[in-house]
Amino acid sequence: MKQISLLGSTGSIGTQTLDVIRTNPDFFRLVALSAGSNITLVLEQIREFKPALVSVMNEADAEIVRKEVGDYTTVLFGEEGLMEVACHPLSDVLVNAVIGSVGLKPTLAAIKAGRDIAIANKETLVTAGHIVTTEANKHGVSLIPVDSEHSAIFQALNGENPKTIDRLIITASGGSFRDRKRENLEGVTVKEALNHPNWSMGAKITIDSATMMNKGLEVIEAHWLFNVPYEQIDVLMHRESIIHSMIEFVDRSVMAQLGTADMRIPIQYALTYPDRLAREAGERLNLWEMEKLHFGKLDMDRYRCMRFAYEAGRSAGTMTTVLNAANEVAVAAFLKNKITFLQIEDLIEESLNRHILISKPNLEEILDADQQTRLFVESKL
Numbered sequence: 001m002k003q004i005s006l007l008g009s010t011g012s013i014g015t016q017t018l019d020v021i022r023t024n025p026d027f028f029r030l031v032a033l034s035a036g037s038n039i040t041l042v043l044e045q046i047r048e049f050k051p052a053l054v055s056v057m058n059e060a061d062a063e064i065v066r067k068e069v070g071d072y073t074t075v076l077f078g079e080e081g082l083m084e085v086a087c088h089p090l091s092d093v094l095v096n097a098v099i100g101s102v103g104l105k106p107t108l109a110a111i112k113a114g115r116d117i118a119i120a121n122k123e124t125l126v127t128a129g130h131i132v133t134t135e136a137n138k139h140g141v142s143l144i145p146v147d148s149e150h151s152a153i154f155q156a157l158n159g160e161n162p163k164t165i166d167r168l169i170i171t172a173s174g175g176s177f178r179d180r181k182r183e184n185l186e187g188v189t190v191k192e193a194l195n196h197p198n199w200s201m202g203a204k205i206t207i208d209s210a211t212m213m214n215k216g217l218e219v220i221e222a223h224w225l226f227n228v229p230y231e232q233i234d235v236l237m238h239r240e241s242i243i244h245s246m247i248e249f250v251d252r253s254v255m256a257q258l259g260t261a262d263m264r265i266p267i268q269y270a271l272t273y274p275d276r277l278a279r280e281a282g283e284r285l286n287l288w289e290m291e292k293l294h295f296g297k298l299d300m301d302r303y304r305c306m307r308f309a310y311e312a313g314r315s316a317g318t319m320t321t322v323l324n325a326a327n328e329v330a331v332a333a334f335l336k337n338k339i340t341f342l343q344i345e346d347l348i349e350e351s352l353n354r355h356i357l358i359s360k361p362n363l364e365e366i367l368d369a370d371q372q373t374r375l376f377v378e379s380k381l
Contacts, residue, residue: 002028002271005088005115007106008097009033010041012202013120013146013263017095018045020268024277032088034081034098037061043068053088055081079105086110093271095146096121099204100328101321101370104128108363111135118270120146122221126324128366129224130316143225144270149218150225151266152244152257157226158274160249168228169246169254170218171238172298173198175209178239182302188341190334198241198261207331211344216309217327220320223313230313235306237296242285260285304345308352317359318369319352325373326351333381347377 004021008014014035021028032053035042039061046054046069054069055076056062062077069075076084086094086106094110095118096103103121108128110117112135119125125132136143145151149170157165176195177185193210194203201209208214219233236246246256259265260283268277300307305327312323330347333339339347351373358365 001026002092003031003088003090004028004093004095004271005032005085005091005110006030006095006097007034007082007085007103007121008036008099009045010035010038011097011099012205013097013267014095015041016264017097017267017271018049020264020271021049023279023281024268027277028271031090032085034085039064046073052090053085055085082106083109087113087115091115093118095267095271096124097146099123099202101127101324104132104366107132108135111139111141114139114141116142116144118144118146118267120267122147122217123324123328125221125224126217127321127370128363129220129320130360131363131366133224142273144273145221145225146263146266146270147218147221148241148244148259148263148266150222150245151269152259153222153226153247155257155269156245156247156255160247160255162226164249164251165226165228165247166232166250166252167248168222168226168233169248170215170222170233170235171241171243171245172212172215172235173209173239173241174237175212175214176206177210178237185342186340190337193334193341197239203335204328204331207334207344208327210341211305211331212303213305213309213327213331213344213348215303216306217324219306219309220313230310235298237294237298239294239296240290242287242290242293258285258287305348308345308348312352315357317357318361318366319355319357321361321366321369322351322355322373323348325370326377329374329377333377338381347380350380351377 030049030051034055036057053074059077062075066075094115097120101123103124107124194206196206243256248254312319326348330344
Protein backbone atom coordinates (compact mmCIF):
# COMPACT_ATOMS: atom_id res chain seq x y z
CA MET A 1 0.00 0.00 0.00
CA LYS A 2 1.31 3.45 -0.94
CA GLN A 3 1.03 6.21 1.63
CA ILE A 4 0.12 9.54 0.04
CA SER A 5 0.67 13.16 1.08
CA LEU A 6 -1.39 15.68 -0.85
CA LEU A 7 -0.84 19.41 -1.28
CA GLY A 8 -3.99 21.19 -2.49
CA SER A 9 -6.72 18.75 -1.47
CA THR A 10 -9.69 21.01 -2.24
CA GLY A 11 -8.71 22.01 -5.77
CA SER A 12 -9.60 20.25 -9.01
CA ILE A 13 -6.58 17.91 -9.08
CA GLY A 14 -6.71 17.44 -5.32
CA THR A 15 -10.33 16.30 -5.23
CA GLN A 16 -9.75 13.95 -8.17
CA THR A 17 -6.68 12.53 -6.41
CA LEU A 18 -8.87 11.78 -3.41
CA ASP A 19 -11.35 10.09 -5.73
CA VAL A 20 -8.56 7.81 -6.97
CA ILE A 21 -7.64 7.00 -3.36
CA ARG A 22 -11.31 6.50 -2.46
CA THR A 23 -11.87 3.95 -5.23
CA ASN A 24 -8.66 2.04 -4.46
CA PRO A 25 -8.62 1.68 -0.66
CA ASP A 26 -6.49 -1.47 -0.79
CA PHE A 27 -3.71 0.31 -2.68
CA PHE A 28 -3.60 3.86 -1.31
CA ARG A 29 -3.87 5.58 2.05
CA LEU A 30 -3.90 9.33 2.62
CA VAL A 31 -1.61 10.24 5.52
CA ALA A 32 -1.41 14.03 5.18
CA LEU A 33 -3.10 16.84 3.27
CA SER A 34 -2.98 20.60 2.89
CA ALA A 35 -5.82 22.86 1.83
CA GLY A 36 -6.59 26.52 1.37
CA SER A 37 -9.59 28.27 2.89
CA ASN A 38 -12.44 25.91 1.91
CA ILE A 39 -12.85 24.69 5.47
CA THR A 40 -16.23 23.04 4.90
CA LEU A 41 -14.78 20.74 2.24
CA VAL A 42 -11.55 20.03 4.08
CA LEU A 43 -13.52 18.95 7.17
CA GLU A 44 -15.46 16.50 5.01
CA GLN A 45 -12.16 15.16 3.64
CA ILE A 46 -10.68 14.77 7.12
CA ARG A 47 -13.71 12.86 8.37
CA GLU A 48 -13.61 10.52 5.38
CA PHE A 49 -9.88 9.86 5.01
CA LYS A 50 -8.68 10.49 8.59
CA PRO A 51 -5.20 11.76 7.71
CA ALA A 52 -2.67 11.99 10.52
CA LEU A 53 -1.72 15.57 9.55
CA VAL A 54 -3.60 18.49 8.02
CA SER A 55 -2.46 22.01 7.14
CA VAL A 56 -4.70 24.95 6.26
CA MET A 57 -3.93 28.48 5.14
CA ASN A 58 -4.15 30.50 8.36
CA GLU A 59 -4.23 30.14 12.12
CA ALA A 60 -7.89 31.07 12.56
CA ASP A 61 -8.98 28.30 10.19
CA ALA A 62 -6.63 25.88 11.93
CA GLU A 63 -8.40 26.56 15.23
CA ILE A 64 -11.79 25.87 13.63
CA VAL A 65 -10.55 22.58 12.20
CA ARG A 66 -8.95 21.49 15.49
CA LYS A 67 -12.23 21.95 17.34
CA GLU A 68 -14.09 19.88 14.76
CA VAL A 69 -11.72 16.93 14.28
CA GLY A 70 -10.54 16.21 17.80
CA ASP A 71 -7.34 14.34 18.58
CA TYR A 72 -6.99 11.94 15.66
CA THR A 73 -5.54 14.60 13.31
CA THR A 74 -2.75 17.11 13.94
CA VAL A 75 -3.64 20.51 12.45
CA LEU A 76 -1.04 23.07 11.33
CA PHE A 77 -1.18 26.17 9.12
CA GLY A 78 0.81 28.34 6.75
CA GLU A 79 4.12 27.57 5.11
CA GLU A 80 5.33 25.51 8.06
CA GLY A 81 2.27 23.31 7.70
CA LEU A 82 2.86 22.85 3.97
CA MET A 83 6.43 21.73 4.66
CA GLU A 84 5.31 19.24 7.30
CA VAL A 85 2.68 17.74 5.00
CA ALA A 86 5.18 17.47 2.15
CA CYS A 87 7.71 15.64 4.35
CA HIS A 88 5.39 13.49 6.46
CA PRO A 89 7.48 10.54 7.71
CA LEU A 90 4.88 7.93 6.69
CA SER A 91 4.49 9.22 3.14
CA ASP A 92 5.86 7.41 0.09
CA VAL A 93 4.65 9.88 -2.55
CA LEU A 94 3.86 13.60 -2.45
CA VAL A 95 1.13 14.75 -4.83
CA ASN A 96 1.78 18.44 -5.45
CA ALA A 97 -1.58 19.77 -6.65
CA VAL A 98 -1.41 23.35 -5.40
CA ILE A 99 -1.69 26.26 -7.81
CA GLY A 100 1.20 28.68 -8.16
CA SER A 101 4.78 29.00 -6.98
CA VAL A 102 3.73 28.31 -3.39
CA GLY A 103 4.43 24.66 -4.24
CA LEU A 104 8.17 25.22 -4.76
CA LYS A 105 9.54 25.15 -1.21
CA PRO A 106 7.55 22.11 -0.02
CA THR A 107 8.51 20.22 -3.18
CA LEU A 108 12.20 20.86 -2.55
CA ALA A 109 11.78 19.83 1.09
CA ALA A 110 10.05 16.58 0.06
CA ILE A 111 12.79 15.81 -2.45
CA LYS A 112 15.46 16.25 0.21
CA ALA A 113 13.43 13.93 2.44
CA GLY A 114 13.54 11.28 -0.30
CA ARG A 115 9.89 11.41 -1.35
CA ASP A 116 8.89 10.71 -4.94
CA ILE A 117 6.88 13.59 -6.40
CA ALA A 118 3.69 13.26 -8.44
CA ILE A 119 3.78 16.77 -9.83
CA ALA A 120 0.70 18.62 -11.03
CA ASN A 121 2.06 22.01 -9.93
CA LYS A 122 3.77 23.11 -13.14
CA GLU A 123 4.78 26.44 -11.60
CA THR A 124 7.36 24.66 -9.43
CA LEU A 125 9.35 23.61 -12.50
CA VAL A 126 8.69 26.84 -14.37
CA THR A 127 9.95 28.92 -11.46
CA ALA A 128 13.01 26.85 -10.52
CA GLY A 129 13.33 23.91 -12.90
CA HIS A 130 17.13 23.78 -12.77
CA ILE A 131 17.12 23.55 -8.98
CA VAL A 132 14.26 21.04 -8.70
CA THR A 133 15.68 18.64 -11.30
CA THR A 134 19.20 18.88 -9.89
CA GLU A 135 17.95 18.10 -6.39
CA ALA A 136 15.78 15.23 -7.64
CA ASN A 137 18.78 13.64 -9.39
CA LYS A 138 20.98 14.21 -6.34
CA HIS A 139 18.54 12.47 -3.98
CA GLY A 140 17.44 9.74 -6.38
CA VAL A 141 13.85 10.97 -6.40
CA SER A 142 11.38 10.47 -9.27
CA LEU A 143 9.42 13.40 -10.70
CA ILE A 144 6.30 11.76 -12.12
CA PRO A 145 4.08 14.10 -14.17
CA VAL A 146 0.35 14.35 -13.49
CA ASP A 147 -0.61 16.82 -16.22
CA SER A 148 -2.25 14.83 -19.00
CA GLU A 149 0.17 16.18 -21.61
CA HIS A 150 3.31 15.31 -19.69
CA SER A 151 1.89 12.01 -18.50
CA ALA A 152 1.31 11.18 -22.18
CA ILE A 153 4.96 11.85 -23.01
CA PHE A 154 6.10 9.97 -19.91
CA GLN A 155 4.03 6.93 -20.90
CA ALA A 156 5.07 7.04 -24.56
CA LEU A 157 8.72 7.04 -23.48
CA ASN A 158 8.39 3.78 -21.55
CA GLY A 159 10.92 1.37 -23.01
CA GLU A 160 12.38 4.02 -25.33
CA ASN A 161 15.80 5.64 -25.29
CA PRO A 162 15.28 9.37 -24.50
CA LYS A 163 18.25 10.15 -26.75
CA THR A 164 16.17 9.09 -29.76
CA ILE A 165 13.60 11.88 -29.22
CA ASP A 166 13.52 14.23 -32.19
CA ARG A 167 10.49 16.27 -31.19
CA LEU A 168 7.89 16.55 -28.44
CA ILE A 169 4.43 17.55 -29.67
CA ILE A 170 2.16 18.91 -26.94
CA THR A 171 -1.48 19.28 -27.89
CA ALA A 172 -3.66 22.25 -26.96
CA SER A 173 -7.44 22.57 -27.04
CA GLY A 174 -7.24 26.33 -27.56
CA GLY A 175 -9.34 27.10 -24.50
CA SER A 176 -12.61 28.95 -24.16
CA PHE A 177 -11.88 31.50 -26.92
CA ARG A 178 -10.40 29.18 -29.53
CA ASP A 179 -13.09 30.08 -32.07
CA ARG A 180 -12.63 33.84 -31.67
CA LYS A 181 -10.21 36.03 -33.54
CA ARG A 182 -7.95 38.27 -31.52
CA GLU A 183 -9.93 41.40 -32.37
CA ASN A 184 -13.01 39.76 -30.82
CA LEU A 185 -11.41 39.37 -27.39
CA GLU A 186 -11.95 42.97 -26.29
CA GLY A 187 -14.38 43.07 -23.40
CA VAL A 188 -14.77 39.32 -22.85
CA THR A 189 -16.06 38.49 -19.37
CA VAL A 190 -14.69 36.29 -16.62
CA LYS A 191 -17.70 34.01 -17.01
CA GLU A 192 -16.96 33.55 -20.72
CA ALA A 193 -13.29 32.86 -20.06
CA LEU A 194 -14.13 30.21 -17.48
CA ASN A 195 -16.29 28.25 -19.93
CA HIS A 196 -13.72 25.68 -21.10
CA PRO A 197 -15.08 23.46 -23.88
CA ASN A 198 -13.33 20.20 -22.87
CA TRP A 199 -12.06 20.17 -19.29
CA SER A 200 -13.39 20.97 -15.84
CA MET A 201 -10.55 22.72 -14.02
CA GLY A 202 -9.91 25.39 -11.42
CA ALA A 203 -10.38 29.06 -12.29
CA LYS A 204 -6.69 29.96 -12.63
CA ILE A 205 -5.85 27.06 -14.95
CA THR A 206 -8.96 27.72 -17.04
CA ILE A 207 -7.96 31.34 -17.60
CA ASP A 208 -4.41 30.18 -18.40
CA SER A 209 -5.94 27.85 -20.98
CA ALA A 210 -7.84 30.74 -22.55
CA THR A 211 -4.65 32.84 -22.86
CA MET A 212 -2.63 29.71 -23.74
CA MET A 213 -0.20 30.54 -20.94
CA ASN A 214 -1.05 27.13 -19.51
CA LYS A 215 0.42 25.56 -22.63
CA GLY A 216 3.42 27.88 -22.46
CA LEU A 217 4.10 26.77 -18.89
CA GLU A 218 3.76 23.17 -20.06
CA VAL A 219 6.43 23.73 -22.71
CA ILE A 220 8.82 24.97 -20.02
CA GLU A 221 7.85 22.09 -17.74
CA ALA A 222 8.44 19.57 -20.55
CA HIS A 223 11.89 21.05 -21.13
CA TRP A 224 12.85 20.26 -17.53
CA LEU A 225 11.04 16.94 -17.16
CA PHE A 226 12.41 15.39 -20.35
CA ASN A 227 15.63 17.38 -20.88
CA VAL A 228 14.60 18.41 -24.41
CA PRO A 229 15.64 21.75 -25.98
CA TYR A 230 12.89 24.27 -26.71
CA GLU A 231 13.66 24.01 -30.41
CA GLN A 232 12.41 20.41 -30.23
CA ILE A 233 9.14 21.13 -28.43
CA ASP A 234 6.12 22.01 -30.55
CA VAL A 235 2.53 22.84 -29.66
CA LEU A 236 -0.27 21.52 -31.89
CA MET A 237 -3.85 22.77 -31.77
CA HIS A 238 -6.20 19.82 -31.21
CA ARG A 239 -9.69 20.85 -30.19
CA GLU A 240 -10.98 17.42 -29.07
CA SER A 241 -8.24 16.82 -26.42
CA ILE A 242 -8.17 13.12 -27.31
CA ILE A 243 -4.47 12.94 -28.22
CA HIS A 244 -2.77 14.33 -25.13
CA SER A 245 0.76 14.52 -26.55
CA MET A 246 3.05 12.85 -29.07
CA ILE A 247 6.73 12.04 -29.49
CA GLU A 248 8.44 12.02 -32.86
CA PHE A 249 11.59 9.89 -32.81
CA VAL A 250 14.68 10.27 -34.95
CA ASP A 251 13.45 7.58 -37.36
CA ARG A 252 10.28 9.70 -37.93
CA SER A 253 8.08 7.26 -36.03
CA VAL A 254 5.45 9.10 -33.98
CA MET A 255 4.03 7.71 -30.77
CA ALA A 256 0.85 9.23 -29.31
CA GLN A 257 -1.04 8.67 -26.09
CA LEU A 258 -4.82 8.96 -26.31
CA GLY A 259 -7.56 9.06 -23.72
CA THR A 260 -10.78 10.67 -22.59
CA ALA A 261 -10.76 14.03 -20.81
CA ASP A 262 -10.52 12.45 -17.35
CA MET A 263 -7.68 13.64 -15.13
CA ARG A 264 -8.11 10.67 -12.80
CA ILE A 265 -6.34 8.50 -15.40
CA PRO A 266 -2.96 10.33 -15.30
CA ILE A 267 -3.32 10.89 -11.54
CA GLN A 268 -3.78 7.16 -10.94
CA TYR A 269 -0.88 6.29 -13.24
CA ALA A 270 1.41 8.69 -11.38
CA LEU A 271 0.50 6.93 -8.12
CA THR A 272 0.84 3.37 -9.44
CA TYR A 273 3.88 3.81 -11.71
CA PRO A 274 5.45 1.59 -12.98
CA ASP A 275 2.33 -0.58 -12.55
CA ARG A 276 -1.25 0.00 -13.66
CA LEU A 277 -4.50 -0.56 -11.81
CA ALA A 278 -7.79 -1.46 -13.49
CA ARG A 279 -10.40 1.30 -13.54
CA GLU A 280 -13.94 -0.05 -13.40
CA ALA A 281 -15.51 3.40 -13.61
CA GLY A 282 -14.91 5.99 -16.27
CA GLU A 283 -15.81 6.42 -19.90
CA ARG A 284 -14.03 4.33 -22.52
CA LEU A 285 -12.45 6.00 -25.53
CA ASN A 286 -14.53 4.91 -28.52
CA LEU A 287 -12.92 6.56 -31.51
CA TRP A 288 -15.81 5.75 -33.82
CA GLU A 289 -17.91 8.14 -31.73
CA MET A 290 -15.45 10.96 -32.50
CA GLU A 291 -15.77 10.57 -36.31
CA LYS A 292 -13.11 13.27 -36.83
CA LEU A 293 -10.12 14.68 -35.00
CA HIS A 294 -8.99 18.20 -35.85
CA PHE A 295 -5.50 19.69 -35.80
CA GLY A 296 -4.11 23.13 -36.52
CA LYS A 297 -0.89 25.10 -36.43
CA LEU A 298 -0.31 27.36 -33.43
CA ASP A 299 -0.46 31.09 -34.19
CA MET A 300 2.01 32.90 -31.91
CA ASP A 301 0.51 36.29 -32.83
CA ARG A 302 -2.96 35.13 -31.82
CA TYR A 303 -1.68 33.61 -28.58
CA ARG A 304 1.01 36.02 -27.42
CA CYS A 305 1.53 34.21 -24.11
CA MET A 306 2.95 31.26 -26.00
CA ARG A 307 5.59 33.52 -27.53
CA PHE A 308 6.40 34.96 -24.11
CA ALA A 309 6.84 31.45 -22.72
CA TYR A 310 9.20 30.29 -25.45
CA GLU A 311 11.25 33.49 -25.20
CA ALA A 312 11.45 33.27 -21.41
CA GLY A 313 12.35 29.59 -21.58
CA ARG A 314 15.18 30.21 -24.03
CA SER A 315 16.46 33.09 -21.90
CA ALA A 316 16.27 30.76 -18.86
CA GLY A 317 17.43 31.89 -15.41
CA THR A 318 15.02 34.18 -13.61
CA MET A 319 13.08 35.02 -16.76
CA THR A 320 10.71 32.07 -16.36
CA THR A 321 10.23 33.03 -12.70
CA VAL A 322 9.12 36.49 -13.82
CA LEU A 323 6.85 35.01 -16.49
CA ASN A 324 5.05 32.87 -13.93
CA ALA A 325 4.80 35.48 -11.18
CA ALA A 326 3.46 38.18 -13.51
CA ASN A 327 0.92 35.76 -14.92
CA GLU A 328 -0.32 34.68 -11.48
CA VAL A 329 -0.94 38.25 -10.33
CA ALA A 330 -2.48 39.32 -13.65
CA VAL A 331 -4.86 36.35 -13.81
CA ALA A 332 -5.94 36.95 -10.21
CA ALA A 333 -6.65 40.59 -11.12
CA PHE A 334 -8.71 39.56 -14.15
CA LEU A 335 -10.74 37.12 -12.04
CA LYS A 336 -11.54 40.05 -9.72
CA ASN A 337 -12.53 42.24 -12.70
CA LYS A 338 -9.65 44.65 -12.06
CA ILE A 339 -8.22 44.35 -15.58
CA THR A 340 -9.43 43.19 -18.98
CA PHE A 341 -8.59 39.83 -20.49
CA LEU A 342 -6.04 41.22 -22.95
CA GLN A 343 -4.33 43.25 -20.22
CA ILE A 344 -3.07 39.95 -18.78
CA GLU A 345 -0.69 39.74 -21.73
CA ASP A 346 0.32 43.39 -21.45
CA LEU A 347 1.31 43.06 -17.79
CA ILE A 348 3.33 39.93 -18.47
CA GLU A 349 5.16 41.54 -21.39
CA GLU A 350 5.96 44.67 -19.39
CA SER A 351 7.30 42.57 -16.51
CA LEU A 352 9.56 40.57 -18.82
CA ASN A 353 10.86 43.66 -20.61
CA ARG A 354 11.88 45.43 -17.41
CA HIS A 355 13.54 42.46 -15.73
CA ILE A 356 17.33 42.17 -15.55
CA LEU A 357 18.12 38.49 -16.10
CA ILE A 358 20.07 36.42 -13.58
CA SER A 359 21.34 33.48 -15.64
CA LYS A 360 22.04 30.97 -12.88
CA PRO A 361 20.00 32.05 -9.87
CA ASN A 362 20.03 30.36 -6.50
CA LEU A 363 16.80 29.79 -4.57
CA GLU A 364 17.03 33.11 -2.75
CA GLU A 365 17.43 35.01 -6.01
CA ILE A 366 14.49 33.15 -7.53
CA LEU A 367 12.25 33.98 -4.59
CA ASP A 368 13.34 37.62 -4.74
CA ALA A 369 12.63 37.85 -8.49
CA ASP A 370 9.23 36.30 -7.85
CA GLN A 371 8.41 38.79 -5.10
CA GLN A 372 9.67 41.84 -6.98
CA THR A 373 7.64 40.89 -10.05
CA ARG A 374 4.48 40.49 -8.01
CA LEU A 375 4.99 43.89 -6.41
CA PHE A 376 5.56 45.47 -9.82
CA VAL A 377 2.42 44.00 -11.37
CA GLU A 378 0.34 44.94 -8.34
CA SER A 379 1.65 48.51 -8.60
CA LYS A 380 0.42 48.63 -12.22
CA LEU A 381 -3.10 47.62 -11.24
